[in-house]
Amino acid sequence: MFLAWNEITRSKLRYALIISVMFLISYLVFFLTGLAYGLAEDNRTAVDKWQADGIVLSDESNTNINMSMMPIKSIDKIDTKEKAVLGQTAAVIQLDKKGAEKINASFFGINKDGFLMPNIVEGKAFTNEDETVVDNSLKKEKEINLGDIIKLAGSNKKLKIVGFTDNAKFNVAPVLYVSTAAFQQIRFEKSDTSENARVNAIVFRAKNGSLKNVHLKDDGLTSYSIATFINKLPGYNAQVLTFGFMIGFLIVIAAIVIGIFIYVLTMQKTTIFGIMKAQGISGFYIAISVILQTFILAVLGITLGLLGTVGTSLVLPTAVPFQTNWFFFLSIGVIMLVIAVLGALFSVRTIVKIDPLKAIG
Structure with a gap:
């Protein structure tokens, strides 16, 4: 030395x-x-927030949630410990004012009483189909605040921001959480709260964390582990x-x-x-x-x-x-x-x- x-x-x-x-x-x-x-x-941060074991998608989707579609009643055909429906779609949003910047975003349509509901770091959870909880990167980077009204490009749908969550991005886009009814309006441009309403996936928590304990009663559905789902995300x-x-x-x-x-x-x-x-x-x-x-x-x-x-x-x-x-x-x-x-x-x-x-x- x-x-x-x-x-x-x-x-x-x-x-x-x-x-x-x-x-x-x-x-x-x-x-x-x-x-x-x-x-x-x-x-993947929005997916990690689920703390789930797996996800159920339609057979034809090729593990792509954007291409998966199923009736909301399909949740009854899945036998597992805990489950929740999920609607997902990409969209372009902007503040409801002239000349506002357009922002690429991802919408998650969920049941606010289910385990997919994110933690709230500011504000409150949404209570109706005209409210949303958003990732706080929109506040840090785009100066969007509680109470602001956002609108969707190419749609008359408007949403009020009532809460912020943290670490909620999907495919590098900030996530906006809405009710399943609001998701129907955003994705299909119509309000549908019946059992015929459609969602993209069903997220579940299995007994002992094993997919072997998950039983599907529909041949048109396939379950994947969260790790497999993340690895199959486009470009990931x-x-x-x-x-x-x-x-x-x-x-x-x-x-x-x-x-x-x-x-x-x-x-x-x-x-x-x-x-x-x-x-x-x-x-x-x-x-x-x-x-x-x-x-x-x-x-x-x-x-x-x-x-x-x-x-x-x-x-x-x-x-x-x-x-x-x-x-x-x-x-x-x-x-x-x-x-x-x-x-x-x-x-x-x-x-x-x-x-x-x-x-x-």
Whole structure:
């Protein structure tokens, strides 16, 4: 440790450059991780709020809730612990005033007495078909407040915002919760409260959390686990895989870069290492010093990259889908550190082969 740290403090500029490169790469990796996680969460937070085990869709839907449709009375054909109907449709909304911004949104038609009713962080739950509870990102990003009236593009339907919930996005769009009667008006442009009214899905909680304990009495329906449903969301899996590969390659690149730097520095110090060996210092001691030096440089660079990422997240606009996940950050930091140290082992092989006489000349 003494040899490793002493050399770093004596050649500050040289090692500062290595730390800077490590900082920039780790900062990029952490920032992309935060963006990837934030985007992934914006696809699914409304689904996670259900705390459900599975969802029932029509056979023809191909696991796409937008393409699924069934009579509301289909809920009686599902034997499970707890169940709730769900209507879902995408729409464009705007404040009921001239020149208001148009916003892409997703409507969830639910029974307010069921378990799909979200937590209320401000205001109250809807009580009729002309009221709605919305994701609070609309307040933070679009300055929409309690009591505001919104209208749907291409429709005469208007809704009053009576409550806000948190973390309720579906396919990156804020969710507006309405009654099943309001959903019929939004989706089908007619009010229908009879058993012939239609919904997109039935969400359930199974006994012991197992789909084996769910029994369907209709051949036209299929049950899926929530994990399967989320993975089949349009674009979700491709997005996760894309960012995953990008982050993985960046980690490998960071390890290669730090390994090359250490190898070049080792080759430049061949004469010095030869003199040290001639003085009786073992190759093992020198090799350990090089590995410790790499460890210190990597820790400093990764730590600065992590601090830079957290600092940046504090000043990002709310519209940027960035979320901090300490488990991911710490795991990636450890992986980068381990791979960087493994990269330094290439330098150790060179040190072991140094012949003191040849090195001194």
